[in-house]
Amino acid sequence: MQREPSKGLTTLATLAAILLLATLTLTLQTRTAADLRLVARLTDDLESRAAKDSLTDRLRPLIAQAMAGSPNTGLILDSTPLILTEAGRDWEIRVQDVEGQLDLYLAPPDLLNLLPIPPETATLRARELARLPPGTRFPVLPMTAARFGIDPAPLDGLITQSASTGMLRLRTAPEALRNASLLPGPRETEQVTRVAISIREVRP
Numbered sequence: 759m760q761r762e763p764s765k766g767l768t769t770l771a772t773l774a775a776i777l778l779l780a781t782l783t784l785t786l787q788t789r790t791a792a793d794l795r796l797v798a799r800l801t802d803d804l805e806s807r808a809a810k811d812s813l814t815d816r817l818r819p820l821i822a823q824a825m826a827g828s829p830n831t832g833l834i835l836d837s838t839p840l841i842l843t844e845a846g847r848d849w850e851i852r853v854q855d856v857e858g859q860l861d862l863y864l865a866p867p868d869l870l871n872l873l874p875i876p877p878e879t880a881t882l883r884a885r886e887l888a889r890l891p892p893g894t895r896f897p898v899l900p901m902t903a904a905r906f907g908i909d910p911a912p913l914d915g916l917i918t919q920s921a922s923t924g925m926l927r928l929r930t931a932p933e934a935l936r937n938a939s940l941l942p943g944p945r946e947t948e949q950v951t952r953v954a955i956s957i958r959e960v961r962p
Contacts (some may be wrong), residue, residue: 809845810957816844817955821853826951833948837915837932842959848960853932856920856952857945861889862902863895864924872935873916875908882907895919919950 771869778878824833842849860869867880886905896902899919903910912919915932925943928936936952 769773769791800960805845806847806959810849810959812853813842813844813849817851817957819921821953821955824853827949835930835953837956850956850958850960852956852958854915854932854954854956855950856918856929856954857922857925857948857950858920858930858932858935859916859918859954860926860935861918861921861924862899862906862908863919864921865926866924869924869926871887872937873908873913875913879890879906879908913954915954918954920954 784890820833822833824831824835833851833853834840835853837854837856839853840851840853842851860873862870862883864914870880870883873879883906890896896919900910902919903913903917908917916934923945925945926935926940927945927948928940928942929946
């Protein structure tokens with residue numbers, strides 16, 4: 759019995775169409791799943807950003823009260839963490855008095871030695887400062903640290919380049935900088951005027 763060529767071609771065309779349809783379906787399913795994941799991630803990012811903005815507004819009067827010396831805010835200006843809930847999310851808040859941090863430009867060598875940094879830091883600092891025009895600084899703290907041969911990551915919250923003097927206000931210094939050999943200076947009773955704020959979402 760002789761086969762009809764047209765039937766064979768029809769069968770091949772049908773199989774090709776089925777394979778193409780299956781490929782398109784799989785591609786659409788994969789893209790749909792990826793799109794859904796992308797939308798979910800973007801939605802979560804937007805909700806997180808909105809919650810952080812709302813929390814920032816909520817914190818402003820509390821920080822102002824804490825800077826004025828009120829003991830009833832729950833905020834301690836030495837980077838002690840405070841957990842707050844906003845929009846169903848938990849947030850870790852750290853507020854640090856800038857004068858309680860070590861200024862990398864102004865701190866004397868004996869205070870720099872409180873940090874876990876290379877012993878040649880003071881020498882590198884002097885060399886880099888000699889290259890800068892008087893009174894100028896590098897634009898951002900990470901750049902300053904790098905120029906002085908310091909890894910800023912483990913020193914987060916301990917260093918600054920925004921303090922007004924090289925002295926350390928012990929009552930608001932982070933615990934890692936408190937040293938029994940240090941004596942309180944004349945700035946201990948001054949009101950806090952500038953703080954650094956860290957807000958980090960606590961993910962389960």
